[in-house]
Amino acid sequence: QEQLVESGGGLVQAGGSLRLSCAASGSYGGIVVMGWYRQVPGKQRELVARITDSGSALYAGFAEGRFTISRDNGKNAIYLQMNSLKPEDTGVYYCHLRAGGVWVLWGPGTQVTVSS
Numbered sequence: 001q002e003q004l005v006e007s008g009g010g011l012v013q014a015g016g017s018l019r020l021s022c023a024a025s026g027s028y029g030g031i032v033v034m035g036w037y038r039q040v041p042g043k044q045r046e047l048v049a050r051i052t053d054s055g056s057a058l059y060a061g062f063a064e065g066r067f068t069i070s071r072d073n074g075k076n077a078i079y080l081q082m083n084s085l086k087p088e089d090t091g092v093y094y095c096h097l098r099a100g101g102v103w104v105l106w107g108p109g110t111q112v113t114v115s116s
Contacts, residue, residue, distance in 0.1 A: 002026035002105055004095045009110030012085055016114075020080040022095035022107060030100025034071065034078045039109075040091035048093065051078060085114045 008020040020036065035050025035058075049069040051057045057069050068081040078095070095107035 002028070002103075004097060004105055004107035006093070006095050006107045006110040008080075009093060009112045011113045011115065014085060014087055014114055014116050016085055017081070017083045018085065018112060020082070020093055020095075020110060020112075021077060022079070023075070023077045024095075024097055024105075025076070028097070028099035028103065030102075032100075033098045035096050036069065036078075036080050036093055037096055038089075038091045038093045038112075040088065045094075049080060050096070082112075085112075087114045087116045090114050 003025050005023045008018060010018060012018050032053045033050055036048040037045050038048050039045045047060050048063050049057060049059045049067055051069045051071045053073065055071060059067065066084045070079045090113050092109040093112050094109045097105040
Protein backbone atom coordinates (compact mmCIF):
# COMPACT_ATOMS: atom_id res chain seq x y z
CA GLN A 1 0.00 0.00 0.00
CA GLU A 2 2.79 2.43 0.92
CA GLN A 3 5.43 2.85 -1.77
CA LEU A 4 7.45 5.47 -3.61
CA VAL A 5 7.86 5.34 -7.39
CA GLU A 6 10.67 7.39 -8.92
CA SER A 7 11.30 8.49 -12.50
CA GLY A 8 13.25 11.04 -14.53
CA GLY A 9 16.81 9.86 -14.11
CA GLY A 10 19.10 9.41 -17.08
CA LEU A 11 22.17 10.63 -18.93
CA VAL A 12 22.82 14.32 -19.48
CA GLN A 13 25.79 16.46 -20.49
CA ALA A 14 27.43 18.83 -18.03
CA GLY A 15 25.43 22.02 -17.80
CA GLY A 16 22.22 20.26 -18.74
CA SER A 17 19.05 19.63 -16.76
CA LEU A 18 16.94 16.76 -15.46
CA ARG A 19 13.64 16.63 -13.60
CA LEU A 20 13.06 13.82 -11.11
CA SER A 21 9.60 12.76 -10.02
CA CYS A 22 8.43 10.74 -7.02
CA ALA A 23 4.88 9.53 -6.54
CA ALA A 24 3.72 8.26 -3.16
CA SER A 25 0.88 5.81 -2.72
CA GLY A 26 -1.03 4.89 0.43
CA SER A 27 -2.18 7.03 3.33
CA TYR A 28 -0.05 8.70 6.00
CA GLY A 29 -0.76 10.37 9.32
CA GLY A 30 0.77 13.37 11.00
CA ILE A 31 3.21 15.76 9.37
CA VAL A 32 4.57 14.34 6.11
CA VAL A 33 8.03 15.40 4.97
CA MET A 34 9.33 14.24 1.59
CA GLY A 35 12.67 14.77 -0.05
CA TRP A 36 15.55 13.54 -2.15
CA TYR A 37 18.81 11.98 -1.04
CA ARG A 38 21.70 10.85 -3.20
CA GLN A 39 24.54 8.34 -3.09
CA VAL A 40 27.57 9.33 -5.16
CA PRO A 41 30.68 7.14 -5.62
CA GLY A 42 33.04 7.28 -2.66
CA LYS A 43 30.69 9.30 -0.45
CA GLN A 44 28.00 8.68 2.16
CA ARG A 45 24.33 9.06 1.34
CA GLU A 46 23.45 12.73 1.70
CA LEU A 47 20.40 14.97 1.71
CA VAL A 48 19.75 16.90 -1.49
CA ALA A 49 16.52 18.69 -0.59
CA ARG A 50 13.36 18.15 1.43
CA ILE A 51 9.93 19.75 1.62
CA THR A 52 7.14 19.70 4.20
CA ASP A 53 3.44 19.26 3.53
CA SER A 54 3.08 23.03 3.98
CA GLY A 55 5.64 23.73 1.25
CA SER A 56 8.68 24.73 3.32
CA ALA A 57 11.86 23.62 1.52
CA LEU A 58 15.41 22.98 2.68
CA TYR A 59 18.43 22.47 0.41
CA ALA A 60 21.92 21.12 0.81
CA GLY A 61 24.67 23.62 0.08
CA PHE A 62 25.64 21.99 -3.23
CA ALA A 63 22.01 22.15 -4.39
CA GLU A 64 21.33 25.76 -3.45
CA GLY A 65 20.72 27.87 -6.54
CA ARG A 66 20.82 24.91 -8.94
CA PHE A 67 18.09 22.53 -7.76
CA THR A 68 14.44 23.23 -6.97
CA ILE A 69 12.15 20.90 -5.03
CA SER A 70 8.39 21.18 -5.36
CA ARG A 71 5.34 19.32 -4.11
CA ASP A 72 1.91 18.52 -5.46
CA ASN A 73 -0.22 17.35 -2.54
CA GLY A 74 -3.19 16.73 -4.82
CA LYS A 75 -1.16 14.21 -6.81
CA ASN A 76 0.79 13.05 -3.74
CA ALA A 77 4.08 13.67 -5.50
CA ILE A 78 7.32 15.65 -5.29
CA TYR A 79 9.69 16.82 -8.00
CA LEU A 80 13.32 17.85 -8.21
CA GLN A 81 14.33 20.18 -11.03
CA MET A 82 18.10 19.95 -11.45
CA ASN A 83 19.85 22.59 -13.55
CA SER A 84 23.52 23.29 -14.31
CA LEU A 85 24.39 19.67 -13.61
CA LYS A 86 28.01 18.73 -12.97
CA PRO A 87 29.83 15.39 -13.33
CA GLU A 88 30.10 15.21 -9.53
CA ASP A 89 26.30 15.10 -9.38
CA THR A 90 26.46 11.59 -10.84
CA GLY A 91 24.93 9.02 -8.52
CA VAL A 92 21.77 7.28 -7.42
CA TYR A 93 18.98 9.56 -6.23
CA TYR A 94 16.46 8.27 -3.70
CA CYS A 95 13.03 9.61 -2.83
CA HIS A 96 12.30 9.69 0.91
CA LEU A 97 9.15 10.05 3.00
CA ARG A 98 8.76 10.54 6.75
CA ALA A 99 5.32 10.60 8.38
CA GLY A 100 4.53 11.67 11.93
CA GLY A 101 8.19 11.41 12.89
CA VAL A 102 7.88 7.62 13.02
CA TRP A 103 7.20 6.01 9.66
CA VAL A 104 10.03 6.15 7.10
CA LEU A 105 9.90 4.98 3.48
CA TRP A 106 12.54 4.94 0.74
CA GLY A 107 12.19 4.69 -3.01
CA PRO A 108 14.27 2.20 -5.02
CA GLY A 109 16.55 4.90 -6.45
CA THR A 110 17.03 6.34 -9.92
CA GLN A 111 20.39 6.73 -11.66
CA VAL A 112 21.62 10.18 -12.70
CA THR A 113 24.71 10.32 -14.90
CA VAL A 114 26.34 13.60 -15.93
CA SER A 115 29.01 13.41 -18.62
CA SER A 116 31.79 15.96 -19.09
